[in-house]
Amino acid sequence: MPALSIKQLRKTYGATTAVDSFDLDVAEGEFVSLLGPSGCGKTTILRMVAGLITPDSGQIVIAGKDVTHVPVHKRNVGLVFQSYALFPHMTVFDNVAFGLRRNNLAEDKVKERVITVLSKVRLEGLEDRFPKQLSGGQQQRVALARAIAPEPTILLLDEPLSNLDKQLRMNMQIELKRLQRDVGVTTIFVTHDQSEAMAMSDRICVLESGKTQQIGVPEDLYHRPENKFIATFLGRSNSFTASIGKSVSGKLVQLDLDEGIQILATASDKVASSGKVHVTIRHETVKISKNPPDKSKALNRFKGKVIYRAFSGSIIDYVVTLDDGPEFLLEATNVDGERHALPGAEVWISFEAGAVLVNELGDQ
Amino acid sequence: MTNRLRIWLNASGIGLLSPLAIVLLLAFIAPVLIMFPTSLHPYTPGVGIGEGWTLENYVEIFSDSYYHEVILRSLGMAFSVMIFTIIIGCPLAYFLARMQSRARNWLVLLVIFPLLLNLVVRSFGWIALLSKHGLINDVLLSIGMIDEPLKLIFNLTGLIIGMTHIFLPFMVLLVMGSIQNIPVDLEEAAAVLGSNRTRVFFSIILPLSIPGLLSGSILVFILSISALVTPRLLGGPTYKVISTLIYDEFMQLLNWPAGSALAFVLTLIVLVVIWATGRFSKRWMAHLT
Structure with a gap:
């Protein structure tokens, strides 16, 4: 009871x-x-x-x-x-x-x-x-x-x-x-x-x-x-609208963001149907690095430029504009206390296919 | 004026009180001070203020049983009016304070309506209702609830009814202000902890509205004990309270010395009441705010 x-x-x-x-x-x-x-x-x-x-x-x-x-x-x-x-x-x-x-x-x-x-x-x-x-x-x-x-x-x-x-x-x-x-x-x-x-x-x-x-x-x-609603309400995230592209393998599917880049996401029931979907990528799942990351470690990787950096102790917030694509907001852990990736710096961002949350687009 | 005094006057802003201070000094304090010597002169019948100095007027107030009776009656009346305005006013104040609707402003207007009516008209209204052949007695007689007319006027009952009616708005408005300052959360917290509405009222609302209740009580008490026209009309020429007695001493007997002595005794009573309530409320308020 x-x-x-x-x-x-x-x-x-x-x-x-x-x-x-x-x-x-x-x-x-x-x-x-x-x-x-x-x-x-x-x-x-x-x-x-x-x-x-x-x-x-x-x-x-x-x-x-x-x-x-x-x-x-x-x-x-x-x-x-x-x-x-x-x-x-x-x-x-x-x-x-x-x-x-x-x-x-x-x-x-x-x-x-x-x-x-x-x-x-x-x-x-x-x-x-x-x-x-x-x-x-x-x-x-x-x-x-x-x-x-x-x-x-x-x-x-x-x-x-x-x-x-x-x-x-x-x-x-x-x-x-x-x-x-x-x-x-x-x-x-x-x-x-x-x-x-x-x-x-x-x-x-x-x-x-x-x-x-x-x-x-x-x-x-x-x-x-x-x-x-839940995807965007909880945590801090990047929101995009995308259309479902071709299936890459049994486990992966390609999404074409409206902003003009392609990303890979884990296939699930939600992405099985074609059409428009809502994509959420949380700040902390996006990695930032000076050199291109290993393709085997991160399926999604893009080159861009830092336009904003905010240091707040244990974490550092970045805004990165991709070379031919949208802006990404991300959150990095402060590991060594150095002033990495100041605004203007050329960087790479990357995230796993599993970090891409896909939901129905809904009414809006 | 010394420099230090000037600085203090400027800094404290106390100079802003000067217009009021001057008015009070001329219109209130000065007459009072002039009246005091009057109360120490003897009374010569037919003439008024006599020659020489005496304490006779004060001694008489404290020794003559007629004066005792009138003073006790006045205190009793003012106290009863105060109690009745509390009993009738508190529930009403609570109702108005917690009202959500826009009708509240109209209802508050209704509460203060008696104050907008002319004093004499209002009193004659009560006479029409309460007298021996008035509306209330007629109705009660005709439905057979009583065999003889009740004596509702020209005695204490009439005074209390009339004064409660007039002074109720003061109590309601002051208590209402106090209750509006009590967060509704407190009532809800008490209810969730197992108090029904009556208990919420007595354990939360009443103790927390003490500040308003006290100021309302002082105001009603003082207004009642010093009221003149209403007791005069509803008490008739023979049933006297301290204020009507003072009036008669001055205007009918021309006994200014006795009248002013009585007036000072009344002032003393009022000051004692204010002082005592002030002490009580100070102790109570220490916990609040």
């Missing part, structure tokens, strides 16, 4: 459809992210699961119980807000105890549980502080402690890390993930930050315009995108 089962969920606001025929099953203890650009309906879904919004139609089942029409205060879910929503007139202790006291727990049990939960989020000794006396990261952890204290069946996180600065966000990602595994609570995480989603989730559900685009483990989404 899934911990959470959502069936054919739908919500409209006037003429706009926020969520449309949304289905999702989440297993016990699983960490699932709802990822998508703003306005894709991910927060609406989360709020419907929490009971803060009533769906137009569809069903929400938590731990086998249909809660579609159960009021919010009887659902026993935990929710962490983007703003944390800590009660400013209560101490850390009272904030965390809030949900426990609503369950009519004896006061000594409340105290015991609050202390346990605060130690889980490493906030021992701050019980008597008020929220405004805490740093952003600490407030975040109080919000988390408050949500998990009543042992909710599902933990819902609404962009909880987006108000933290970058360094703190990385640390909180790790801490949040460890805590989630430790407590074993089924978690739905809403975010627009794809690297955050990929780093933390067991599975990701990518949404666009209220519809599921793809659900799967992060590696599948990144390396085997089911459509053009």
Whole structure:
């Protein structure tokens, strides 16, 4: 039995459809992210699961119980807000105890549980502080402690890390993930930050315009995108339109880019049919070198000129214009700390046939 | 003017307060200071302010049981009006503050509508409703709920009804402002943690709207205790509160000394109320913001 089962969920606001025929099953203890650009309906879904919004139609089942029409205060879910929503007139202790006291727990049990939960989020000794006396990261952890204290069946996180600065966000990602595994609570995480989603989730559900685009483990989404939207939404990539050319061998197929160059891609069902396709080549799969690379190592290789170079520590971004073709954006790892390939330099770029992601062109 | 003073005046921008300061000084502080010596003169019946100095006027206020009764009645009335405006005003303020629709502006206008009506017209309206042969008594008598007319006016009940009506807008507007500053997230967080709507109101909304509630309460209390026309009309000539008493001392008995002494006692009460609430709210606000 899934911990959470959502069936054919739908919500409209006037003429706009926020969520449309949304289905999702989440297993016990699983960490699932709802990822998508703003306005894709991910927060609406989360709020419907929490009971803060009533769906137009569809069903929400938590731990086998249909809660579609159960009021919010009887659902026993935990929710962490983007703003944390800590009660400013209560101490850390009272904030965390809030949900426990609503369950009519004896006061000594409340105290015991609050202390346990605060130690889980490493906030021992701050019980008597008020929220405004805490740093952003600490407030975040109080919000988390408050949500998990009543042992909710599902933990819902609404962009909880987006108000933290970058360094703190990385640390909180790790801490949040460890805590989630430790407590074993089924978690739905809403975010627009794809690297955050990929780093933390067991599975990701990518949404666009209220519809599921793809659900799967992060590696599948990144390396085997089911459509053009997923291919371009995740990671940084070069996008092209191409027509399918002749089959080179059983495993390879030639694609003629509209920009006038030919590349080789791995044959699959998607490239079997002829016609126009969408091609995605991720920045990090494109290699840059001074000398022409060995043909056996890289089936696709082109000569070009560096027009832009941006050094940012561990990686270096390049823009290379091919001699008779399009511009390529690529990302190289900083290996030796030298100033290679400055703008104007003649270089070779190369990528494997397997790095070429081919999808149906779609409407646009 | 010393140089340092000039620099301070420029830097603090306090000079900008001078027009208001001058008006207050001339129109408010000066009359008050002139009134104070008056309250220390004896009263000569038929003449007014007598010769010599005395504390008699103040002693009388603190020893005469009639004055005690009037002062207690005024305090009781102002306090009741304050409580009623809280009870009626808070739910209304919450409703208005959380309203999404554009109708809110119209409803707020409706709330402040009593303030736009002339004081006398409004009071006579209440007289028409509340008097012995007024609308309310007539209806209640005719449907047989009561056998004799209820005494709804020219007593405390009438004053409280009338004043609550007039001063409700102040409470609603101030509390509404406070509630609008409470993020909806907080209410939702409390609801998700198992609080029904009543509990959300009492554990989140009410404590966090204390600042508005306190300023509303002070305002309503002070306006009620110092109101003159409404108590005069709804209380009648014999049922007196401190402000109508002061008026009568001045205008009917020409007893300016006793009147001004009473006025200073009223001012003192008001200042004590403001000071006490200020202390309380300061302690409360320390946790917030």
